[in-house]
Amino acid sequence: MEAQDIEPFFATLKAANPMPASELEYSTVFELLAAVLLSAQATDAGVNKATRKLFTVANTPQAILALGQEGLEAHIKTIGLYRMKAKHLLETCRILVEVHGGKVPRDREALEALPGVGRKTANVVLNVAFGEEAMAVDTHIFRVSNRTGLAPGKDVVEVERRLMERVPRAYLQDAHHWLILHGRYVCVARLPKCWQCAVARWCDYQPKTPPPAVR
DNA sequence: ATCCCGAGGG
DNA sequence: CCCTCTGGAT
Known part of the structure; x- marks a missing residue:
């Protein structure tokens, strides 16, 4: 070309x-981060099916943490790669609460330091949620x-x-x-x-x- | 390079 | 059956 x-x-x-617009369903920056983390090697239709229920029950880092490993797994089992995703999302929530005051950091290094969040997910959050100049591939x-x-x-x-x-x-x-x-x-x-x-x-x-x- | 892993489509 | 899905960690 x-x-x-x-x-x-x-x-x-x-x-x-x-x-x-994104076909992932979310209503807050944290929901976007969680949805994108869960979407690795999965269809967004499948992710939406799970997060619609999950976010009704828990859509903050504190609430996700309260679910625990098995409680969270039960919500995302249909997505695939669910054990690691549950483990990573819980650890990410813990860091958000303990290090970032419960908020999603607007910073590439801080985002990529979260378990389960790599370059692609960080770029989505920076671009879509914060309007930064970034391109997720x-x-x-x-x-x-x-x-x-x-x-x-x-x-x-x-x-x-x-x-x-x-x-x-x-x-x-x-x-x-x-x-x-x-x-x-x-x-x-x-x-x-x-x-x-x-x-x-x-x-x-x-x-x-x-x-x-x-x- | 390999593992994680279920759902949906062809 | 096989391939693919808004990847990341080891």
Whole structure:
């Protein structure tokens, strides 16, 4: 993808989705942090199903802590990787209470020091919750960035660096969601739907996937 | 590089 | 059955 393609590329994604938002359900910064932590290698539909009940019972670090390991596991068992996620979220809640006054820190190092919170989760919180200049590279963004040639890279850090270089600042917030939604519904991992892709004309991916045979 | 791990889709 | 899902820790 050429540099002059960036603007029309994002303008086209914007037209398809004028007001993109996370499909994870949350109503506070802490809920966002918890939901993203739980979403590792899981679908957000599955995470939402669990957090709708969980957040009704407990949506503060103190309340989560009161559930304990087994109580929390019972709420998130359907998500997958549930033992480690419960353990990490509890320890994260303990640190939030004891070190950060019960609030989510607006600071990359402090976020990444939380168990279960890596670079990607920290970037989501910084970008979505705090409006900082950050770009979280998840499985969708990694795939779309490489396929299209928007920001190719061998690992997520390299893709993130190129996105930060190439994505216009005005698009930095929404681009995160545009790329995820595009990856989730059109530029899917298995058989990308190139025949219904609005940005195929600027995409490096070859061969374009043909439409399924009609009979 | 490997493990964690259940749900949903093809 | 196989693959994938807004990864992180060891």
